[in-house]
Amino acid sequence: MSALPTVASASMLLPFTLLAPLVAMLLIVFLPKEETKTIKIVAAMGMFVSLALSIFAFYAYDRVLGGMQFTLTIPWIPDLGVNLALGVDGLSLPMLLLTNLIGFSSIYASWNMDKRVKEYFILLLILIAGVMGTFIARDLFIFFLFYEIVVIPIYMMVIIWGSTKRVTKEYAGMKLTIYLLIGSAFLLVGMIALYLAAAANGNPTFMFDELAARQSLYSPGFQKVAFALMLFGFGSLISMFPFHSWSPDGYAGAPTAVSMIHAGVLKKIGGYGLIRLGVYVLPLGAQFWAPVIAVLAIANVLYAGLIALAQKDLKYVVGYSSVSHMGYVLIAIAALNPTAATGAVAMMFAHGVMAALFFSMIGFIYEKTHTRNITELGGLAHQVPRLAIGFMIAGLASLGLPGTVNFIAEFTIFIGAIKVYPVQTILGIAGIIFTAVYILRAIANVLFGPRRSEWDHLTDIRGPELVPLALLGSVIFLGGIFPNILMGLINSGVTSSGLAKVLETVSQAKMGGLF
Amino acid sequence: MVEFNISTVFMPEVMIAAMSMIVLAIGLLVPRGASKGIMPLTTFSLIGVLGYTLYDFFYGAKAVFLDGMYMHDQFAVYFKLLFLVAALLVVLSSRDYVQKFGEHCYKFYSLLLTATLGMMLMAGAGELITMYIGLELMTISFYILVAYLGNDARSSEAGIKYLILGGTSSAILLYGISLIYGLTGSTELAQIASALGANLTPASFLATVFILAGIGFKISLVPFHLWAPDIYEGAPTPVTAFLAVASKAAAFAVLIRVYLLTMNSQAFSLTGQTLLIVLACLTMILGNLIAIPQTNIKRLLAYSSIAQAGYLMVGIIAQSVAGVKGVLFYAMIYVFANMGAFAVATHVADQQGSDEIKDFAGLWRRSPLAAVVMTASLLSLAGIPPLAGFVGKFYLFSAVMSQGYTAIAYIGFVMSMVSVYYYLSVVKVMFLNDGKDLPDVPVQGAVKATLLFTMIITLAIGIYPTPLAQMAFAAAQSLIK
Numbered sequence: 001m002s003a004l005p006t007v008a009s010a011s012m013l014l015p016f017t018l019l020a021p022l023v024a025m026l027l028i029v030f031l032p033k034e035e036t037k038t039i040k041i042v043a044a045m046g047m048f049v050s051l052a053l054s055i056f057a058f059y060a061y062d063r064v065l066g067g068m069q070f071t072l073t074i075p076w077i078p079d080l081g082v083n084l085a086l087g088v089d090g091l092s093l094p095m096l097l098l099t100n101l102i103g104f105s106s107i108y109a110s111w112n113m114d115k116r117v118k119e120y121f122i123l124l125l126i127l128i129a130g131v132m133g134t135f136i137a138r139d140l141f142i143f144f145l146f147y148e149i150v151v152i153p154i155y156m157m158v159i160i161w162g163s164t165k166r167v168t169k170e171y172a173g174m175k176l177t178i179y180l181l182i183g184s185a186f187l188l189v190g191m192i193a194l195y196l197a198a199a200a201n202g203n204p205t206f207m208f209d210e211l212a213a214r215q216s217l218y219s220p221g222f223q224k225v226a227f228a229l230m231l232f233g234f235g236s237l238i239s240m241f242p243f244h245s246w247s248p249d250g251y252a253g254a255p256t257a258v259s260m261i262h263a264g265v266l267k268k269i270g271g272y273g274l275i276r277l278g279v280y281v282l283p284l285g286a287q288f289w290a291p292v293i294a295v296l297a298i299a300n301v302l303y304a305g306l307i308a309l310a311q312k313d314l315k316y317v318v319g320y321s322s323v324s325h326m327g328y329v330l331i332a333i334a335a336l337n338p339t340a341a342t343g344a345v346a347m348m349f350a351h352g353v354m355a356a357l358f359f360s361m362i363g364f365i366y367e368k369t370h371t372r373n374i375t376e377l378g379g380l381a382h383q384v385p386r387l388a389i390g391f392m393i394a395g396l397a398s399l400g401l402p403g404t405v406n407f408i409a410e411f412t413i414f415i416g417a418i419k420v421y422p423v424q425t426i427l428g429i430a431g432i433i434f435t436a437v438y439i440l441r442a443i444a445n446v447l448f449g450p451r452r453s454e455w456d457h458l459t460d461i462r463g464p465e466l467v468p469l470a471l472l473g474s475v476i477f478l479g480g481i482f483p484n485i486l487m488g489l490i491n492s493g494v495t496s497s498g499l500a501k502v503l504e505t506v507s508q509a510k511m512g513g514l515f
Numbered sequence: 516m517v518e519f520n521i522s523t524v525f526m527p528e529v530m531i532a533a534m535s536m537i538v539l540a541i542g543l544l545v546p547r548g549a550s551k552g553i554m555p556l557t558t559f560s561l562i563g564v565l566g567y568t569l570y571d572f573f574y575g576a577k578a579v580f581l582d583g584m585y586m587h588d589q590f591a592v593y594f595k596l597l598f599l600v601a602a603l604l605v606v607l608s609s610r611d612y613v614q615k616f617g618e619h620c621y622k623f624y625s626l627l628l629t630a631t632l633g634m635m636l637m638a639g640a641g642e643l644i645t646m647y648i649g650l651e652l653m654t655i656s657f658y659i660l661v662a663y664l665g666n667d668a669r670s671s672e673a674g675i676k677y678l679i680l681g682g683t684s685s686a687i688l689l690y691g692i693s694l695i696y697g698l699t700g701s702t703e704l705a706q707i708a709s710a711l712g713a714n715l716t717p718a719s720f721l722a723t724v725f726i727l728a729g730i731g732f733k734i735s736l737v738p739f740h741l742w743a744p745d746i747y748e749g750a751p752t753p754v755t756a757f758l759a760v761a762s763k764a765a766a767f768a769v770l771i772r773v774y775l776l777t778m779n780s781q782a783f784s785l786t787g788q789t790l791l792i793v794l795a796c797l798t799m800i801l802g803n804l805i806a807i808p809q810t811n812i813k814r815l816l817a818y819s820s821i822a823q824a825g826y827l828m829v830g831i832i833a834q835s836v837a838g839v840k841g842v843l844f845y846a847m848i849y850v851f852a853n854m855g856a857f858a859v860a861t862h863v864a865d866q867q868g869s870d871e872i873k874d875f876a877g878l879w880r881r882s883p884l885a886a887v888v889m890t891a892s893l894l895s896l897a898g899i900p901p902l903a904g905f906v907g908k909f910y911l912f913s914a915v916m917s918q919g920y921t922a923i924a925y926i927g928f929v930m931s932m933v934s935v936y937y938y939l940s941v942v943k944v945m946f947l948n949d950g951k952d953l954p955d956v957p958v959q960g961a962v963k964a965t966l967l968f969t970m971i972i973t974l975a976i977g978i979y980p981t982p983l984a985q986m987a988f989a990a991a992q993s994l995i996k
Contacts, residue, residue, distance in 0.1 A: 077906070079984055080913075119879070119946075145900040152899055155939060159947055170943065174936070181935050185928035192913045192924065 011072040013057055014086040014136050017096070018129060020049040021103070025125040033118040043121040044107045047128065051100040057088060058097050063489060066090065066496020068138060068209075076142075081204035085138040090493015094349045094486060095135040095265065095272055101475060102264040102356040103128035106257035108467035109360040112367060113161070113255075120161060123153040124257055131261065134269050140191055140206040140277065144184075147269060151180055154258055154266075161255040165313055165372070172253025179236055179246035187233025190226045194281065197222060212281045212498065220284045227285025230278050231293070238270025239323045240330055241299040248307075248319030256363025259315065260468075263322045264356035268348040271329045275341060279333065280499055286336060287506045293334035294417075298424045298431075300327030305434030314362045314372040317442055318355065321398060321435060325351050331421065331428055332413040338500040340416025345490045346409035350397070350479065354406055357472040358394035361387060364465060365446070368458045374445045381447040384460040388447045390469040395439045397476045400432060405479030408487065523576045524587045527568050527595055528635050534560045535628035542621025554613065557606050557624045558961075565599040568592060572986065577993070579641065583703050586641040586772075593843055593990035594638035594768040601761040601850050602631045608858035608965040609753030612865050616663070623663060627757065630656035634765035643692045643702040646769055650688075650733070653762060654681050661750040661758070673749025680732070680742045688729025694722035695777075704776045711777075715786060723786050726773065727794075733766035734824045737798040747817035752864055755813055756857030759820040764846045767827055771839060774831060775995060791832050796926050798825030803930045807937045812860045812870045815937060816853070819896060822934060823849055826911055829923055833914040839991035841910035844984055848895065848903035848976055855892035855969035858962065859885045866956045872941055877950020884958050886945045888966040893938040895973045898931045903976035910984070 024046025028039050061069055071087035088096055106124065113120055126149070133146030155177045162169030198205060198214045205211065218226070236243035247267070251259045279286040301324050308320035325347070332344035364387055365380070366372050381388035397404040400411075410432075418425040461469065479486045494500050538553055545552075572592045579586055605627065613620045629652060636649030658681065662674020696702055698718055699710035711719060728739060735743040747755045774787060802822030809815040827849075830842035862885060863878070864870040878886040895902035908931060912924040958966060976983050 076979070077981055077984065079981075079988060080909070145905070148900045148905065152894060152939075156942070156946060159943055170947070174939070177939065178932070178936060181932040182929065185925075185932045188909075188912075188928050189916075189921065189924055192909075192916050193921065196913065196917050 010060075010070055013053060013070045014088065015072060017050050017053040017057070017100075018086070018132055018136065020053070021046045021125040021129045021132075025122050025129070028118060028122050028125070031118065033116075036114070036117040039117055039121050040107070040111060040113075043125060044104070046125060047100065047104040047107050050128075050132070051104045054097050054100040058093060058489070061088070061090075061093055061489065063090070063492040066492045068497075071138070073138075080141070080206075081199070082141040082206055083139050084142060085207060086136045087138045088136055089497050090489045090491065091272070091275065091345055091497060091499070092135045093493070094345060094490060095268060096132060098268070098349050098352045099128065099132045099135060099265045101471060102260055102352060103132075105356060105360060105468035105471050106260045108464045109260060109363055110255070110257045111464040115161065120157070120255075123157050127153040127157070127258070127261060131265050131269070135272065138208055140195070140208060140211065142206075143273075144188070144191060148184060150266060151177055151184075154254070154262065157258045158250065158254045162253040162258075163255070163366075165252055166316070167249050167253065169253040172249045176246045176250035176253075179243065183233040183236035183243070185233075186229045190229030190233065193222070193229070194218075194226050197226075208276060208281065209498075212502075215283075218282065218284075220288075223282045223285035224288045225285075227278055227282045227289055230274065230282070230285075231289055234270040234273040234278065235296075236270075238267050238274070238326050238329065239300075240270075240293075240326065241296050241303060241323075244300065244304065244323045244326075247323050248316050251319040251322070251359070252313060252315040256359055256366075259359040259363070260356040263319070263359060264352040267322070267326065268352055271326070271333065271344060271348050274333050275344065275499070279336065279341075280497070280502055283502045283506045286333075290334040290336055294331050294421045294424050297327040297330035297334060298427050300324060300330060301428050301431035302327075302434070305431050305438075308438045309434060311438070312374050314365070314374060314442060314446070315359070317374070317438055318358045318362065318398075321438065322351065322355050324431065324435065325398075327431070328410060328413050328428060331417050331424060335417040335420045336503050336506055337416055337420065338494050338503055340413055340420075341499060341503060342487065342490045342494050343409055343412030343414075343416050345493070346405070346487060347413055349486060349490075350404075350406040350409040350476075353472050353475050353479075354394055354397040354404075357390060357468060357476070358398065360468040360472075361391045361394060364461055365391075369455065374442055377446045378449045379447070379452045380455060380458075382451040383455045383458045386460045386462075386466065386469065390461070390473060391447060392443060393469075393473045393476060395443045399435045399439050403480045404476050405483070405486065406476070408480060408483040412487070523578055524580045524585065527564050527571070527599075528632060528639075530560070530564045530567070531628055531632045531635065534564075535625045535632065538621055538628065539625040542625070547618050553621045553624055554606065554610055557628070558603065561599055561603045561606065565596065565603060568595050568599060572596060572990075583641045583705055584645055585639050587639060589990045589993035590772075590843075591639040591768070593986065594764065594846075595635045597764050597847055597850055598631050598634045598638070598761050600847075601757060601764070601854065602627060604850070604854040604858070604965055604969065605753050605757045607961045608756075608854065608861055610961045612751065612753055612861055619663075623660070626656045626660050630660065630757070631761070634761055634768075637765045638768040640769065641704055641772070643695065643704070643707075643773075646773075647685075647689065647692065649765075650769070651685065653765060654685065654733075657681075657754070657758060657762065660754040661746060663751050663754065667749075669749040670751065673746040676742060676749075677746045684729050684732035684739070687725050687732075691722045691725025691729060694718055694725065698722065704772065707777045720786055724790070727787065727790060730766050730770045730773070731794065734763050734770065734827075735821050736794050736824060736828065737801045737821065738794075740798070740802070740821045743821060744814045744817040747820075748811060748813045752813065752857060752861040752870070755816075756854055756861070759816065759857070760850050760853050763820065763824060764850070767831075767842060767846060771831060771842060771994070775834065775839070788832065788834075791828060792920070792923065795825050795828035795832060796923060798822065798828060799926055799930045800825075803934045803937075806934065809937070810872055812864075812872050812875065812941070815872065815941065816856060816860065819934065819937070820853065822930065823853075823896065826908060826927060826931070829915045829927055830911045832920060832923065833911075833918045835914060835918060836988070836991045836995050837910070837914035837917065839994060840984070840987045841907070841914045843987035843990050844910050844980070845907035847983060847987070848907045848973065851969045851972045851976070852892045852895035852902075852904060855888050855966065855973065856896070858965050858969065859889040859892070862958060862962050862966075863956055867954055872944055874953065875941065875945050875950075876948040876953060878945040878956070881950055881953060882956035882958055884963065884966055885956060888970045889945060890942050891970045891973055893941060895977070897935045897938045899935070901974065901977045903973045903980065906977060906980045906984075
């Protein structure tokens with residue numbers, strides 16, 4: 001990583017990464033809608049550029065130097081103090097890479113899309129660019145702007161290309177949208193309050209590091225209130241109990257690509273926001289609410305895990321399982337120490353890759369068999385072995401098998417959290433049993449068992465359909481076998497961004513908390 | 516004090532007045548077939564006046580005319596720009612619609628111009644009687660415009676309703692003005708402010724309420740909003756658009772001036788402030804909630820425009836430069852967003868003869884541009900980035916929060932998220948179904964240009980709001996030093 005010292009100052013890298021899907025989107029707007037093949041290829045090319053650039057950024061990032069790199073700052077709305085400030089550090093770079101891995105795979109997971117292809121890929125590319133923008137923004141206003149951009153394409157994609165099972169797709173789409181928007185309304189109030197408090201001595205700013213540097217301007221009482229607002233906003237995004245109910249319905253109603261992106265990266269914006277904005281800027285607020293988060297996190301793990309046990313629809317199983325796994329991220333954030341924070345980011349990455357792979361495999365199963373009901377499926381490994389491999393990799397990663405990146409992440413979280421919340425952490429570890437039960441049962445019932453002749457006509461995934469499996473599957477093992485590729489970066493992010501320092505000061509005062 | 520010079524003060528007003536007369540004369544003189552040229556004539560003269568006003572905003576001499584009777588400050592010029600833009604967009608987007616009026620179409624344009632003239636007078640008025648004259652000029656033009664579809668019972672009904680209710684509200688406003696005059700011996704805003712002093716008397720309280728009710732009627736503030744849905748639904752759609760956008764903005768111009776200059780004295784600001792807060796919150800809540808069950812696009816937009824008036828009130832409550840700037844900024848982007856939505860509604864209703872929301876089904880296939888523009892406009896009204904509405908709401912609510920009214924910002928943001936629900940239900944209808952049994956809606960010529968223009972501006976201001984924000988700031992500063 002010591003090579004390419006000048007690259008770290010390559011300020012146009014991130015704008016290009018962000019613009020590639022948008023340029024592809026614009027090209028698609030001007031393509032005739034019958035040219036579905038061309039549209040798909042253009043979309044894939046746009047995402048390929050983004051993916052290549054973000055992999056390059058991942059390697060060119062100087063871990064020794066740390067901090068924000070590839071920065072670009074353009075004053076945007078001077079009277080509000082908004083800067084178009086982009087940059088990545090060890091916390092956001094994994095998320096950027098994750099977005100592009102999933103974005104690229106999601107294009108291929110939608111390769112067989114034949115209904116209103118043009119609109120579909122336009123919306124999908126806007127969605128991916130929006131998610132990417134939130135992770136590379138160094139300015140709260142820009143962060144929020146990108147976050148809200150994402151909501152509407154998702155709604156449109158769910159209602160047009162979604163599927164109606166237990167709930168109608170219109171209901172699922174609207175529920176998801178309203179939850180996220182009401183959450184964001186509170187987030188907005190919190191954000192303006194923070195902005196006004198930070199601008200008390202003039203010189204308004206939205207920059208994350210500037211907001212954090214003005215700690216002295218936020219009274220403890222203010223921090224508690226502002227953090228509560230952020231917790232509500234980001235908590236509903238990361239599907240924190242009890243604001244989680246949009247998530248399984250939304251995933252079940254959404255088309256495959258949206259489920260992948262939503263479960264894979266979008267809900268991680270909640271966790272990322274809680275760390276970047278909540279803990280980093282409002283440490284006293286975080287300290288006050290941490291015990292509450294820890295309890296809710298365990299409710300996530302156990303409650304959603306129990307519900308997942310009772311599900312028959314594969315998408316609901318994975319949907320509730322993703323709600324359950326977000327509990328680990330939340331307890332790691334609540335633990336307020338560097339180890340757990342590293343684990344939280346790693347877990348978001350690991351879970352993202354896993355969930356995207358899972359949803360893409362379920363998408364293929366549904367596309368081929370037209371059912372997602374566990375009881376109707378069976379013995380698929382006989383007919384579609386490659387699909388079965390993908391499904392198993394995702395399943396095993398989901399239950400945290402050693403050798404997968406998920407194991408590393410969960411392990412780090414437990415090490416970090418058990419010092420602070422022994423009881424909750426042990427309950428959380430017990431939650432893995434639920435995961436094992438519902439995942440193994442799904443694998444057993446869907447893939448194995450006697451050969452069933454009704455599935456003999458199925459063709460295995462091949463060609464472009466293999467991309468999600470190859471890409472995401474290899475990331476799962478690569479991260480699991482060489483954890484330092486990922487963990488080293490996150491660790492450097494936690495230390496160099498000043499987060500570790502903040503955590504040190506708050507954790508001294510806290511030990512104990514509510515329990 | 517700059518000495519009287521008509522060319523610095525009255526230029527746009529004189530030009531618009533002259534144009535309305537010329538359009539009327541030409542309409543009467545030329546043979547029927549030749550009256551087709553009136554629409555381009557109106558368009559180009561509006562563009563000309565708009566260009567001059569824009570120049571005037573940045574470089575023109577600013578003056579107070581006749582001891583404060585008429586103001587020519589950047590605040591007034593900003594609003595004049597807004598009215599002219601709105602009038603221009605109405606003229607452009609309603610080209611096909613107005614053709615239906617046949618030989619009466621020239622009167623339509625003439626009345627549109629007199630209404631614009633009335634609004635411009637309202638924006639410039641530094642004194643209550645001048646303000647009232649402008650208001651009546653505007654309102655009377657609207658009485659006729661609302662009832663313009665002579666053989667449509669709904670339009671006539673709307674015209675009569677507007678006449679009666681508008682007349683009542685004018686009476687109330689006049690009563691308030693007369694009370695003020697009785698109390699202070701002046702109708703000039705600056706003198707009223709100094710004469711009223713800090714004492715709250717029953718009479719000054721009544722006057723506050725009456726003036727607020729009179730102006731509140733025009734901006735359809737709850738509880739003076741009941742006329743709006745019926746009249747918006749019955750009026751010809753271009754007129755509805757103009758009524759919802761420009762007449763509301765004109766009333767806001769008056770309200771800002773009257774409230775911030777006159778009611779600035781202790782007695783007024785305390786009563787007025789409480790009233791405004793209550794009314795603004797009610798307006799935001801009721802406007803948005805009642806919009807949810809609407810099935811007619813014009814009624815939906817009517818309730819949405821009631822809610823939008825509530826957001827704008829928030830900026831006045833802030834009583835600061837930032838607040839007024841927020842109002843000015845939001846009013847301008849509201850013009851583009853609302854005109855975009857109404858232009859689509861006008862066009863679609865014109866082509867298929869219905870303005871029920873369900874008849875927008877499958878618009879994405881029948882007319883992709885119209886569907887996209889409608890979506891962009893509605894989402895801008897809802898305040899979803901990267902469209903202009905988001906930045907506008909941010910200005911408004913950050914201004915009011917910096918004055919300590921956090922609860923209002925909560926209500927505003929939560930209600931604007933609620934509004935997403937009904938805006939999206941229109942979007943859903945347009946994009947979800949195929950609308951197989953409905954005709955194609957081709958968009959061409961002036962209408963297409965209007966649609967593209969409103970959408971591009973809405974997007975451009977949302978992405979780079981700085982130029983408009985600077986204009987709004989300059990205008991706000993010219994009002995509050």
